[in-house]
Amino acid sequence: MLFAIDIGNTSINMGLFDGERLVHAWRLMSGTDRSADEYGSLVFSLLQRHSVQTSAIRGAVLCSVVPPLVPVFQDVCARYLDTHALVLEPGIRTGLRLLVDNPRELGPDRVANVVAGTKLYGKPLIVIDFGTATTFDVVSQEGDFLGGAIAPGITISSEALFSRTAALPRIELLRPKHAIGHGTVSAMQSGIVFGYIGLIEKIVAEISAELEGEPKIVATGGYADMFTREIPVIQVSDPDLSLTGLRLIYEMNMTEG
Numbered sequence: 001m002l003f004a005i006d007i008g009n010t011s012i013n014m015g016l017f018d019g020e021r022l023v024h025a026w027r028l029m030s031g032t033d034r035s036a037d038e039y040g041s042l043v044f045s046l047l048q049r050h051s052v053q054t055s056a057i058r059g060a061v062l063c064s065v066v067p068p069l070v071p072v073f074q075d076v077c078a079r080y081l082d083t084h085a086l087v088l089e090p091g092i093r094t095g096l097r098l099l100v101d102n103p104r105e106l107g108p109d110r111v112a113n114v115v116a117g118t119k120l121y122g123k124p125l126i127v128i129d130f131g132t133a134t135t136f137d138v139v140s141q142e143g144d145f146l147g148g149a150i151a152p153g154i155t156i157s158s159e160a161l162f163s164r165t166a167a168l169p170r171i172e173l174l175r176p177k178h179a180i181g182h183g184t185v186s187a188m189q190s191g192i193v194f195g196y197i198g199l200i201e202k203i204v205a206e207i208s209a210e211l212e213g214e215p216k217i218v219a220t221g222g223y224a225d226m227f228t229r230e231i232p233v234i235q236v237s238d239p240d241l242s243l244t245g246l247r248l249i250y251e252m253n254m255t256e257g
Helices: 036-049 069-080 108-121 154-163 184-209 224-230 241-256
Strands: 002-007 011-018 021-029 059-064 085-087 125-130 133-139 144-152 216-221
Touching: 002 069, 002 241, 011 036, 011 241, 021 036, 021 241, 036 069, 059 069, 059 108, 059 241, 069 085, 085 241, 108 125, 108 133, 108 144, 108 216, 108 241, 125 184, 125 224, 125 241, 133 184, 144 154, 144 184, 154 184, 184 224, 216 224, 216 241
Parallel strands: 002 059, 059 085, 125 216
Antiparallel strands: 002 011, 011 021, 125 133, 133 144
C-alpha cells in the first residue's frame, strides 16, 4: 500500500492506495503547532480504525505548500509508518513540461493536480482547486503546463467579511434560495456564493479562449462538489485529484529509478 499526503495551508488531505485504488481518504486540520508525534498519533489512530496494519504500507509520497511541515511528515512516515517519504519538489520526475516563468515558485499540489488530471481526463485541461486559494491550472493540447490563475479562496473571502466588519457574522457557505437576500446571512451567502460562480465562469471563459481545443474542466478540493453542481461548465468533480497525482508521480519515480 502507498500512503499519500497533500499538506495545504488549511487542511491536510491523506489517502491510502492499494494499487491504483484509493481505499481510504482523510482530512486533518493543518497547523505548524503540532509535533511529529501528535500527527503520527492521529495517523496511527486513523489506520487502526480501519484495521490497516502499518506493515502493509510499503511507501509514502507527499507534497506541501507549508515548508515547515515537510520534515514533520517525513518524520511521521519514518517513525510511525517505517517508510521513506518521496517529497514532490524540484528535480522529481512529473512527465510535465513546465512553461512558466519560475518552476520553483509553482505549488507542488498544483503539479500533482495536473498530472492526475491529464492522465484521467485528457487534454487540454483546466483544473480548478477550491482550497485556501482558488487556483486554475492549465494544460495545453500538447500536454504542457502553461500556468493559470490564482484567486482568494471562498472561505478566505467569507472570513474577511466577518473579521473586517463590526456587524457581519460568520456564515455557513451554502447556496441561497434567492439572489435577493432578505436578511444579513442570506445576503452574504448570495454575494459570496453567486459572486464566486461568476468569478469561476469568467476566468474559465477567458482561459478557454486562449487555448487550442475544447478543454476538460475538472474541479477538486473541499468545495468541488458544491460548485460542480452549480456551474455547468465544470464537467467533473474529483476532490482527491492531488492524491492520485501523488501516486502517479511516486510510481513514475520508483519505476524510473
